[in-house]
Amino acid sequence: MRKYKSIRAFRDQISFLIDRKAFKYHVLFFFFLGLVFLLSAGMGEQSFSPWKTFNILLGNGSNFESMVVESFRMPRILISILVGIGLAVAGAIMQAILRNPLASPDVTGITGGASVAVVLFLAIFSNESNALTVSVHWMPLAAFIGATIVAICLYLLSWKNGLSPFRLVLVGIGLWALTKALTNLFMILGPIHQAAQANVWITGSVYGANWSNVQILAPITVLLLLITLIMTRHLNIQELGEDIALGVGARIERQRLGLLILCTAFIGSAVAFAGGVGFVGLMAPHIARKLVGSSFGNLLPLSAMIGAILVLLADTIGRTVFLPIEVPAGVFTAVIGAPYFIYLLYRQRNA
Amino acid sequence: MHVLETQNLTLSYGEQIILDQLNLTIPYGKITVLIGSNGCGKSTLLRSMARLLKPLSGSILLDGKMMSKLPTKEIAQKLAILPQGPVSPEGLTVLQLVKQGRYPYQKWFKQWSSKDEAIVHHALQSTGMTELSDRLVDSLSGGQRQRAWIAMTLAQDTDTILLDEPTTYLDLTHQIEVLDLLFELNEKDNRTVVMVLHDINLACRYAHYMIAVKDKAVYAQGKPEDIINSELVKGVFNLDCIVVPDPVFETPMCVPYGKGRVMNGVKKDVVHVHSR
Numbered sequence: 001m002r003k004y005k006s007i008r009a010f011r012d013q014i015s016f017l018i019d020r021k022a023f024k025y026h027v028l029f030f031f032f033l034g035l036v037f038l039l040s041a042g043m044g045e046q047s048f049s050p051w052k053t054f055n056i057l058l059g060n061g062s063n064f065e066s067m068v069v070e071s072f073r074m075p076r077i078l079i080s081i082l083v084g085i086g087l088a089v090a091g092a093i094m095q096a097i098l099r100n101p102l103a104s105p106d107v108t109g110i111t112g113g114a115s116v117a118v119v120l121f122l123a124i125f126s127n128e129s130n131a132l133t134v135s136v137h138w139m140p141l142a143a144f145i146g147a148t149i150v151a152i153c154l155y156l157l158s159w160k161n162g163l164s165p166f167r168l169v170l171v172g173i174g175l176w177a178l179t180k181a182l183t184n185l186f187m188i189l190g191p192i193h194q195a196a197q198a199n200v201w202i203t204g205s206v207y208g209a210n211w212s213n214v215q216i217l218a219p220i221t222v223l224l225l226l227i228t229l230i231m232t233r234h235l236n237i238q239e240l241g242e243d244i245a246l247g248v249g250a251r252i253e254r255q256r257l258g259l260l261i262l263c264t265a266f267i268g269s270a271v272a273f274a275g276g277v278g279f280v281g282l283m284a285p286h287i288a289r290k291l292v293g294s295s296f297g298n299l300l301p302l303s304a305m306i307g308a309i310l311v312l313l314a315d316t317i318g319r320t321v322f323l324p325i326e327v328p329a330g331v332f333t334a335v336i337g338a339p340y341f342i343y344l345l346y347r348q349r350n351a
Numbered sequence: 352m353h354v355l356e357t358q359n360l361t362l363s364y365g366e367q368i369i370l371d372q373l374n375l376t377i378p379y380g381k382i383t384v385l386i387g388s389n390g391c392g393k394s395t396l397l398r399s400m401a402r403l404l405k406p407l408s409g410s411i412l413l414d415g416k417m418m419s420k421l422p423t424k425e426i427a428q429k430l431a432i433l434p435q436g437p438v439s440p441e442g443l444t445v446l447q448l449v450k451q452g453r454y455p456y457q458k459w460f461k462q463w464s465s466k467d468e469a470i471v472h473h474a475l476q477s478t479g480m481t482e483l484s485d486r487l488v489d490s491l492s493g494g495q496r497q498r499a500w501i502a503m504t505l506a507q508d509t510d511t512i513l514l515d516e517p518t519t520y521l522d523l524t525h526q527i528e529v530l531d532l533l534f535e536l537n538e539k540d541n542r543t544v545v546m547v548l549h550d551i552n553l554a555c556r557y558a559h560y561m562i563a564v565k566d567k568a569v570y571a572q573g574k575p576e577d578i579i580n581s582e583l584v585k586g587v588f589n590l591d592c593i594v595v596p597d598p599v600f601e602t603p604m605c606v607p608y609g610k611g612r613v614m615n616g617v618k619k620d621v622v623h624v625h626s627r
Binding site for chain 1: 457
């Protein structure tokens with residue numbers, strides 16, 4: 001059997017090349033995600049088998065059962081999936097721009113920028129009795145603004161006759177440290193209970209996700225994904241290096257700016273609803289790359305699914321294994337992610 | 352017909368002028384080799400001719416049109432460049448790499464037309480990479496890898512190909528392999544090839560035209576057999592040598608003096624030549 005399949009329509013006006021092996025991985029991971037989805041929807045204080053859960057979702061459960069699954073668990077599951085997708089795709093984009101498999105939105109401070117903004121938001125818009133004076137719906141916007149400010153700083157500080165990936169990494173690490181320091185500062189300055197609240201959020205948790213969150217995040221994620229798919233071949237060219245990209249006629253400065261904005265939008269929206277769930281942006285694209293190689297047409301969708309699986313698994317474990325205590329999803333992604341990062345560093349050292 | 356010309360071209364890195372007021376015409380359908388000592392600006396010149404580097408002043412003409420005024424994708428359909436030592440990302444197959452040479456012709460919904468496929472396959476074939484097209488680029492030998500990159504530039508389907516030191520880091524066998532390939536591309540398809548080479552003897556063998564760069568200017572240009580002699584080598588590289596005909600091809604061959612073991616106890620006298 002041939003390894004590729006050409007898809008063509010309208011006299012080649014629409015034409016793509018499909019890699020069969022990558023396609024198989026996509027199908028495999030899609031089913032895996034479906035399985036985790038059913039398991040997660042069925043697990044909790046009230047547990048159902050995956051088959052039972054499937055039936056409940058089809059509408060064949062009691063009122064109580066469908067309330068537990070659809071009203072309580074479903075928004076949280078969907079937010080986990082959407083956040084996972086956003087973080088993973090943002091990570092993949094970042095790795096292409098910086099041409100470094102260790103690059104991720106965490107390390108370049110963009111996630112940190114969102115965190116600072118949220119801590120500030122909690123500090124500014126709270127009254128004496130610790131209630132928010134504005135709607136919590138504004139928090140995502142704050143996170144997005146924070147991520148954007150850091151991304152703009154990153155862009156301006158790295159700019160010198162163009163945008164070099166090397167300077168982006170160095171400036172990014174500086175910004176990361178700065179956002180970390182600012183977050184701590186604002187947490188210390190604020191009241192103690194708020195610090196606790198902020199800390200859960202910074203670690204990354206989808207606790208308290210509801211349907212209106214899903215209604216905001218789902219269309220944003222779909223829109224951003226569509227834009228990313230259109231940008232795929234620019235990502236591929238960026239990965240070959242600046243000279244090659246310029247040589248084949250890519251307008252790399254413009255594309256880099258566009259991709260950085262895209263990355264920020266993904267991060268901002270994901271962090272806004274789930275906080276700084278760490279290492280997903282690093283791990284998911286890296287695992288996907290190991291499986292299907294670095295052509296972005298294959299890499300992006302698979303990264304997205306792996307990211308979704310990672311966050312969903314982390315949250316499911318966090319809310320079921322240690323009952324009645326809830327452990328934020330970010331704790332688990334960090335528990336797997338940090339050793340993974342060290343392993344990657346170790347491998348790079350040997351390379 | 353795609354002709355490459357420079358007009359009063361001045362190139363610089365920051366404040367430092369690298370090449371000053373250069374007027375050059377690259378012959379069409381020939382192999383042109385740029386030579387010169389390290390850091391003389393030959394690579395800089397090549398890169399600027401491929402619009403990878405903006406000139407400080409002056410201009411580069413492609414088909415008589417100012418390159419700076421042409422859309423970059425239009426240039427990419429006429430002229431391809433292979434920079435020095437390109438690095439492919441982990442886990443990319445040869446086909447995936449070569450396919451990206453079609454970038455200037457693609458749209459996001461039109462990424463693999465029949466024409467793309469035909470040209471990519473032709474590129475793989477002429478570089479002898481068809482059998483290796485599913486291998487990962489990082490698993491190939493140096494020579495194969497360079498052939499894969501050349502296939503990518505061929506997929507761009509341009510009349511002119513610029514290459515910056517395509518033989519660097521390759522052993523002699525693979526150097527010949529790559530240069531033979533470029534020679535054939537020129538012979539068969541009449542493509543214009545412009546490259547920077549370090550090995551002056553190989554350069555003399557393959558080049559129809561040679562440009563020697565020294566002190567921010569062109570020191571000499573012309574057919575190798577017309578310009579390469581011991582005076583030129585002394586002037587450009589500050590090296591004492593004698594130039595003899597290559598025993599196989601009769602093209603000029605430079606034999607340096609310097610130190611070394613002497614067979615039969617006889618060493619020819621050093622004839623010192625003074626640079627012009």
